Amino acid sequence: MTDTTEPADAADLAEAADLLVWRRARRQLFVPVDILVLALSVACAAGLPIPEALQYVPFALGLVVFGLPHGALDHLVPARLAGRRPTVATVAPVVGLYLVLGVAVAALWVVSPTVAFVFFIALTWFHWGQGDAFASARRTGERLGWPRAIGFPLLRGALPMVVPLIAFPATYAVVLGATTRAFGGDSPSGTLAPGIRLALGVGMLVLAITVALLDAWERRGTAGGRRAWLGDVAEVALLAYFFSTVPPVLAVGLYFALWHSLRHIVRLSLLDPALSRPLDEGRWGIVLLRFSGQAAPVTGIALLILAGLFFALTARTSGGPMGLLGIYLVLISALTVPHTVIVAMMDHAQGRRSGRTPAPEHLDASTARDA
Ligand SMILES: CC1=C(/C=C/C(C)=C/C=C/C(C)=C/C=C/C=C(C)/C=C/C=C(C)/C=C/C2=C(C)CCCC2(C)C)C(C)(C)CCC1
Numbered sequence: 001m002t003d004t005t006e007p008a009d010a011a012d013l014a015e016a017a018d019l020l021v022w023r024r025a026r027r028q029l030f031v032p033v034d035i036l037v038l039a040l041s042v043a044c045a046a047g048l049p050i051p052e053a054l055q056y057v058p059f060a061l062g063l064v065v066f067g068l069p070h071g072a073l074d075h076l077v078p079a080r081l082a083g084r085r086p087t088v089a090t091v092a093p094v095v096g097l098y099l100v101l102g103v104a105v106a107a108l109w110v111v112s113p114t115v116a117f118v119f120f121i122a123l124t125w126f127h128w129g130q131g132d133a134f135a136s137a138r139r140t141g142e143r144l145g146w147p148r149a150i151g152f153p154l155l156r157g158a159l160p161m162v163v164p165l166i167a168f169p170a171t172y173a174v175v176l177g178a179t180t181r182a183f184g185g186d187s188p189s190g191t192l193a194p195g196i197r198l199a200l201g202v203g204m205l206v207l208a209i210t211v212a213l214l215d216a217w218e219r220r221g222t223a224g225g226r227r228a229w230l231g232d233v234a235e236v237a238l239l240a241y242f243f244s245t246v247p248p249v250l251a252v253g254l255y256f257a258l259w260h261s262l263r264h265i266v267r268l269s270l271l272d273p274a275l276s277r278p279l280d281e282g283r284w285g286i287v288l289l290r291f292s293g294q295a296a297p298v299t300g301i302a303l304l305i306l307a308g309l310f311f312a313l314t315a316r317t318s319g320g321p322m323g324l325l326g327i328y329l330v331l332i333s334a335l336t337v338p339h340t341v342i343v344a345m346m347d348h349a350q351g352r353r354s355g356r357t358p359a360p361e362h363l364d365a366s367t368a369r370d371a
């Protein structure tokens, strides 16, 4: 073997080991969440009433578990991508990015709360689609080709953002009112013309079918492509059912913590050299505890900022849990802009490295990593 091929082979093996970790994460973490999501959807479709207070629990728990913390290691991402220890030179630009973009978003809320809300929904659409697109590509190690690289995130982000608008327009309007009221915005009426709902529903269906066909075309004849395709189609069907049956504050809160954030935590943990053994061995307790411990100080700072916002804005909101959720969403919207930039950086760096190695069927992750 020549010197020039060795590093590429090492990188290929490391990537193959990562794909095996994703496969295990899917079996041991994501499938149990799928089952929970399905059970809740069936129960809600059957008419099970969920007490209002309970619907806020996932968002409340997400303040300290998975949800808010999932972005709290963003300042370590540049160093982790470069395989280096973090230094002031790698952390300071991220803190600066948070400051500049966070303040810009806060200013937008003051100047035009409705535009800020629409921007927040559009950005969430993009960011949540971006997260699912990466996780889906980790099924086989493929690279998403054009036009699927656009269609796939577009569809995945639309599921949590558009389906609740079709199925529960009144709650959507209440959330819009809760976020904008503190800045003098109006509460819109809670209805949506039947024609618009129908058009959105048809649009979602056309998008879903188009993406399923594009996926089938791109994955045809590839190793594990058929299974990966089925897995993605099943996820889309499950999420569409979930967001059209479960009350949206509960559904979006669960999705945020247990779907989007959990996948991002697995992705981040794979960049932490200290976690390679626990990840290879599927010791998720250790992985999640170490992540939570590392994220705790910066999550604490974010919680202090949130407390400041509550203090400044509470008197101007409607009060109650919905008023508090509104303020939390305003904070999240300010954090989401820089967080999305960091995740785009990860996509760029990790996209360049991926796409070479199909996941081996017969190895376990530690064997692949040690090979
Ligand atoms: C690093 C750093 C930091 C931190 C950070 C963090 C902590 C981050 C996070 C981030 C995050 C944490 C992100 C998130 C995201 C999320 C989202 C994006 C969400 C969204 C949502 C929504 C949008 C919803 C809505 C709704 C509902 C709720 C119901 C009904 C309907 C609707 C749909 C409307 C600080 C600043 C301290 C400093 C500097 C550096």
Ligand SMILES: [Fe+2]
Residues within 6 Å of the ligand: 070, 071, 127, 131, 260, 264, 339
């Ligand atoms: Fe995220």
